[in-house]
Amino acid sequence: MTQPIRWLHDEIAVRMLQKLDIVKLDAKDILLIPDFSGKHRSLLTRRFPNARIHSIIEGGMSGLDLLIARIKSHWRALIFPGKVFHIGAYLKTGKFNLPDNSVDLILSDLLLQDLADPKHFLQECWRVLKEGGLISFSYLGPDTGKELRPLEIENLRLKTLLSPWDMHDMGDALVGERFSDPVMDMEYLTIEYEKPALLMADINGLKLAHSTPSETSEMADLPQKLTLEVVYGHAWAIGKHLAKAKDQVAYIDINQIGRKTRPDSA
Template sequence: MTTSLSWLRAEIQERMLDKLAPIKLSPKQILLEPDFSGLNRRAFIKRFPGAQIDTILDRQIYRTIPLRIKLQQTLGRVLPNSGQLLDQGIPADASYDLILSNLSLQSRSNPGAWLANCHQHLTEGGLISFAYLGPDTGKELRNANLEGGHLQALPGALDMHDIGDALVQNRYSDPVMDMEYLYLEYETGQALYDDGLALGLISAGTQFHQFKVPAALKLTLEIVYGHAWVLAKNRGIGDSKTAYIRVDAIKRK
């Protein structure tokens, strides 16, 4: 997603904060993924005063110590010109009470692996919250370009039930999933085409004259929201009736 749609991430950021409003949470360490032009750090600082806030942008992780940002360390890298994130994970020594992911999960080739990695870096009682583009995003483009060839699928744009299952499989507790549709209307086919490229729905290299613009000049965005807690982190994986505790998690009184 390019900076031309940073307004969309900014809008989703506000909606995510609204969804977190009724949740009692006082995190000291927060990871926002990704950083983007238009990210309102002040909103997070107001909502979570005193928290250390890290944000990911391309290869770097930036640390905000209220109203001050400095380069902290290298995190990973982005595939050039593809828009797909390499699942290289959070730095091994990083630990967070809250991880928020804003319209990034749909670009990951393995969302389950990313959720598992986040679980490792969330503290006991920590929360993961995310929003991503669901499978109905850009359905008008598919209907207009039935011959294919100029469109590409978002690898992590899974049904919210699939992501909910992945949360349970990766030992998150009390997952909550919901979704909404946003509808974008355009004055020109060129503007719609530009947003389709920015969203990763149109294959890179496709020229405007090769692309069939939907007659209605509209674009549907399916926004899927989810959050879940990290509880009983030392409990091993078992069935629904049996809990297993790792030996190294047993402490003598």
């Protein structure tokens, strides 16, 4: 996203952590994806002071930027640093460079709308989460930018979000990928603009357009506000020893079945 709406990442991250206030979770290893400018790390460090935080950062963020963010967030991050990866590596391979069953919490802020296959993202989260781990996420839903759809501006070519999933689609996908007790929520945020150029910058940042007007006069018909549909969700990784259900039946590995013995009679 563009710099003018960088505040949006921070605001949504704060709201996500507020929603987790009622969740009891002793997180030792956390995966933060994406870690926008390293700022979200400080929020998590305050909430989970003893956790090791693994970051998937933006491509333009340097190692020095991340080091500064670590210093600002908490001294412990320097002694027990988590792993750091660039988002480009995940987008290319579809894999987190982490072992199976290695993290307690995944926090994903405004990423899923930019993924062609959110289901694959959920599968990868399931892989790296420990038994009893939690995934918490936010993303922009399909009503985002709905004011733009009726527009007929010659040089403005609009597009839908790469993943136009509403919260019901995501809830179904969580269940389909074996997550337990999914909780979904949604809210509308409205941003008002004094200048069309500011709106145009955010349209580009939100990836809502293939091409944009170059002439100021062409922007005169733009609306003065933009609606964001923000979807929130979290779900638990429970019963990871169970095989994936087939035909609504879950199969258990025979090694997971305990054998109860009866004491010898006198």
